[in-house]
Amino acid sequence: MSEASESSARQLATDARDRVRFEEEALDLSDQVYGVARRLVGSREEAEDLVQETYARAFRSWRSFRPGTNLRAWLFRILTNLNIDRGRKAQRTPDQQPLEESDYFLYNKLEETGGDGSTDERRVVDRLSQNDAVTALADLPHDFRDVVLLVDLADFTYSDAAQILDIPIGTVMSRLHRGRRMLKGTLAASATRES
Amino acid sequence: MSAYVFDPCEKCEQMMQPYLDRVLTEEERREAETHLDGCAYCRKRYRFEEEFRQFVRLAVTEPMPPELKAKLAALRTPL
Numbered sequence: 001m002s003e004a005s006e007s008s009a010r011q012l013a014t015d016a017r018d019r020v021r022f023e024e025e026a027l028d029l030s031d032q033v034y035g036v037a038r039r040l041v042g043s044r045e046e047a048e049d050l051v052q053e054t055y056a057r058a059f060r061s062w063r064s065f066r067p068g069t070n071l072r073a074w075l076f077r078i079l080t081n082l083n084i085d086r087g088r089k090a091q092r093t094p095d096q097q098p099l100e101e102s103d104y105f106l107y108n109k110l111e112e113t114g115g116d117g118s119t120d121e122r123r124v125v126d127r128l129s130q131n132d133a134v135t136a137l138a139d140l141p142h143d144f145r146d147v148v149l150l151v152d153l154a155d156f157t158y159s160d161a162a163q164i165l166d167i168p169i170g171t172v173m174s175r176l177h178r179g180r181r182m183l184k185g186t187l188a189a190s191a192t193r194e195s
Numbered sequence: 196m197s198a199y200v201f202d203p204c205e206k207c208e209q210m211m212q213p214y215l216d217r218v219l220t221e222e223e224r225r226e227a228e229t230h231l232d233g234c235a236y237c238r239k240r241y242r243f244e245e246e247f248r249q250f251v252r253l254a255v256t257e258p259m260p261p262e263l264k265a266k267l268a269a270l271r272t273p274l
Contacts (some may be wrong), residue, residue, distance in 0.1 A: 052263075133250065137251070138209045152248060
């Protein structure tokens with residue numbers, strides 16, 4: 001084998017090894033990617049399609065990932081961009097923006113409607129229903145939901161979320177804080193209706 | 196934080212999210228903790244907020260269907 005072809009064979013082997021490692025590391029994150037995808041879209045089927053598209057694109061463009069940088073953020077950027085590209089405008093859009101109450105509002109409401117005057121916090125949070133939480137999250141306007149999901153479900157920092165969504169960090173903070181308040185406002189309304 | 200809030204509990208309420216996200220300045224964090232040390236009303240609400248975040252995370256998390264894992268593995272580049 002000539003020196004040139006030996007060097008090119010070595011390069012091919014290095015590429016193959018890097019690609020295998022990249023794909024394995026990306027697949028290790030698939031549970032987290034699915035978890036967020038499931039709440040970005042309305043159904044399990046759509047979430048599965050979105051995750052498959054995300055991985056197909058990630059595997060195709062693996063060379064554009066710079067080793068040593070944040071692979072998780074890179075994958076979630078593909079996910080959120082694809083979700084926007086897929087025309088999320090066509091997805092379920094809340095009729096109106098949920099009410100944004102103050103941060104203590106939900107606790108105050110639950111305590112008020114608790115009836116027995118109990119101050120056991122565990123029981124206060126246990127008064128919330130899982131289905132109501134899923135619905136309240138789905139009712140958040142997209143821009144707010146994206147940030148809440150990235151920070152509160154996927155544990156990204158404000159700064160990572162800003163990079164993933166390509167928005168300023170101040171916008172992340174404001175949407176996150178307001179999104180959480182809307183979530184609590186909607187849950188307070190559901191809890192009050194059910195009590 | 197706004198300099199125009201004089202009700203200490205109201206100010207503590209405004210600090211709750213950044214406090215739990217650990218993004219307050221050292222000085223703000225100390226201020227929040229000093230208030231929390233002496234205020235059971237706010238302490239309860241901070242504790243509730245932590246539990247609430249945990250509750251939401253668990254409530255909305257759905258495990259990935261096992262067959263999707265296989266589909267994703269099939270997307271890998273053949274060697």
